[in-house]
Amino acid sequence: xxxxxxxxxxxxxxxxxxxxxxxxxxxxxxxxxxxxxxxxxxxxxxxxxxxxxxxxxxxxxxxxxxxxxxxxxxxxxxxxxxxxxxxxxxxxxxxxxxxxxxxxxxxxxxxxxxxxxxxxxxxxxxxxxxxxxxxxxxxxxxxxxxxxxxxxxxxxxxxxxxxxxxxxxxxxxxxxxxxxxxxxxxxxxxxxxxxxxxxxxxxxxxxxxxxxxxxxxxxxxxxxxxxxxxxxxxxxxxxxxxxxxxxxxxxxxxxxxxxxxxxxxxxxxxxxxxxxxxxxxxxxxxxxxxxxxxxxxxxxxxxxxxxxxxxxxxxxxxxxxxxxxxxxxxxxxxxxxxxxxxxxxxxxxxxxxxxxxxxxxxxxxxxxx
Ligand code: UD1
Numbered sequence: 365x366x367x368x369x370x371x372x373x374x375x376x377x378x379x380x381x382x383x384x385x386x387x388x389x390x391x392x393x394x395x396x397x398x399x400x401x402x403x404x405x406x407x408x409x410x411x412x413x414x415x416x417x418x419x420x421x422x423x424x425x426x427x428x429x430x431x432x433x434x435x436x437x438x439x440x441x442x443x444x445x446x447x448x449x450x451x452x453x454x455x456x457x458x459x460x461x462x463x464x465x466x467x468x469x470x471x472x473x474x475x476x477x478x479x480x481x482x483x484x485x486x487x488x489x490x491x492x493x494x495x496x497x498x499x500x501x502x503x504x505x506x507x508x509x510x511x512x513x514x515x516x517x518x519x520x521x522x523x524x525x526x527x528x529x530x531x532x533x534x535x536x537x538x539x540x541x542x543x544x545x546x547x548x549x550x551x552x553x554x555x556x557x558x559x560x561x562x563x564x565x566x567x568x569x570x571x572x573x574x575x576x577x578x579x580x581x582x583x584x585x586x587x588x589x590x591x592x593x594x595x596x597x598x599x600x601x602x603x604x605x606x607x608x609x610x611x612x613x614x615x616x617x618x619x620x621x622x623x624x625x626x627x628x629x630x631x632x633x634x635x636x637x638x639x640x641x642x643x644x645x646x647x648x649x650x651x652x653x654x655x656x657x658x659x660x661x662x663x664x665x666x667x668x669x670x671x672x673x674x675x676x677x678x679x680x681x682x683x684x685x686x687x688x689x690x691x692x693x694x695x696x697x698x699x700x701x702x703x704x705x706x707x708x709x710x711x712x713x714x715x716x717x718x719x720x721x722x723x724x725x726x727x728x729x730x731x732x733x
Contacts, residue, residue: 368728369397371455371474374424375405375442375466377415378539378653381634382461382484384419385541385717395732396724399455400424403442403466404431408605414633418549419542426453435465435496442469450477456728460504461485461538463497463652463673471504484538484720486511487518488652488673494575497652501673510727512720514538514656515676515709535719536711539653540660544714546635553639559600559627561640567597567695568640571650571668572604580614585688586668587616593648593695594625600640602632646698648691655683662706664698666691681707 370390372383383400390398402424406412416423428445430438442465450458450473458474460467461484471481483504490498505511511527513519514537522532543550556562569590577583593599601620603611611617621628632640638657641647646664647654655674658665659681666686677683682704686694711719725732 365395366732367395367397368457368731369399369453369455370724371399371401371458371470373401373403373446373458373460373466373470375403376462376464377406377411377631378651379461379464379466380412380415380419380421381542381653382538383459384421385538385545386459386484386720387421388545389717389721390724393721395728399426399453401426401428401446401449401470403446403470404429405438405442405464405466407431408631410631410633411605418634419546430466438465439469442466443473446470446473447477450474450479455479456731457482457724459484463488463501463504465496465500468500468503471507475507480509481507482510482512482724483508484512484535485514485518486532487513487520487522489521490669490671490673492671496574498673510723512723514716515674515711517676533719533723534711535723536713536716537656537660537709538716538720539656540712541714541717542634543638543657543660546638549635550638550642553635555632555636555639556643559629559640561598561600561643565597565645565699567593567599567646567648568644569599569601569648570604570654571648572606573650573669574606576650576668577607577610580610580616582688583610583614584616587611587620589688589691590620590626590648591623592692594623596696597645597699598625598627599648600627600629600644602629602637602640604631646695648686648695655681656712658682659707659709660712662704664701664704666694666698676709680709 390396430441459482511532512535519534648666650668655677659677665683
């Protein structure tokens, strides 16, 4: 039987949680050969390898080894490296996920080689053109062949932008699939014990977006607010490599590290991080994925951004946008309010990868006859 070769592109930490459930669907099938391609954007073991192992993924078949540098460098080098790979090893389909630099780099490269492209998490928009991720989303969604959306707002956005209906399938949220798959392991994880947080009130802080960390002025304001909040609530802060670099460069790292009620820790493996989130009183973040995970679990999320490409987490979930000027008051208000209930968003049910897999079967039905 003829088989279909599918490249699954992973680059940065959150991509792995979105690709893993689909990889497991494809590897079980009789007709697909899923091929993992790691572009190298996140290269530290604690940003990549540990996530692959936890989610029972094999070592990627190909490593493009593109890391560091500017957005243009990352995008350009990834295009060159992926083009060389496609020349030797042309797949029947390239699947890209999310909004990172490798998403647009590999989508563009595949298209120019005549390879169809599918985009997981299509249709999200922050309407903030200063974010590199927004440019990546817009550009990827202007050239994809298949659009797999996580929620109805994303589907409607693509329709409004003129994407043909037959190319859009609202499969739901693949990141929630990973959470559902690993839920038991997440519950068993011992991180709260290790950090002596069992049965204690604490918050989790994470941020890494260029708008928050690349300007010393903004980063200093955030650091001051975090310290102020730690007067009211113990805070655990897994520091992203970009953030660490900037904190050290702007001489703010020690200020945080010496604050009594703040626990600065390394980026955490998936199970440990989700375990921490699960029993936190509040999460303060600028991450995209965490806005979704907190909504699914029912933990209050304060997003330190002016906008979100995931509005459904606000309208139906536990998410609120905050600024450096409002975050302290919002934390106080959150601590006083009753805990939110677990929210239900259509398609966030642990079955998104199954729906995507069924769509892939339809796409390749002719070829597989
Ligand atoms: C990227 C994504 C962002 C996503 C985030 C998830 C883009 C434009 N941004 O941001 O959408 O939310 O990943 O974490 O693609 N570094 C290390 N070790 C690593 C990885 C990175 O030291 O394992 C360093 C890099 O060399 C760089 C910095 O951290 O100096 C930032 O990494 P970068 O790839 O620019 O993107 P992120 O800020 O992580």
